[in-house]
Amino acid sequence: MAIYFILLTDLKVGCCSNTTEVHLLRFWKARNVRKGGEIMSLDMLLIDENVSISLPLHYIDD
Numbered sequence: 001m002a003i004y005f006i007l008l009t010d011l012k013v014g015c016c017s018n019t020t021e022v023h024l025l026r027f028w029k030a031r032n033v034r035k036g037g038e039i040m041s042l043d044m045l046l047i048d049e050n051v052s053i054s055l056p057l058h059y060i061d062d
Contacts, residue, residue, distance in 0.1 A: 031037045 032040050
């Protein structure tokens with residue numbers, strides 16, 4: 001079996017027969033008091049090539 005992958009930056013909008021499943025997690029949002037209160041956040045994108053479960057989508061208003 002050949003290893004085949006596409007970078008997320010190479011994905012195009014439109015119809016296709018392939019599905020990509022990713023999970024985006026935000027760990028925290030904080031203000032940097034040393035830089036005038038600018039907002040900092042840490043985001044992590046987890047990609048599972050062998051997805052075995054389906055997680056519900058949760059929408060949170062910022």
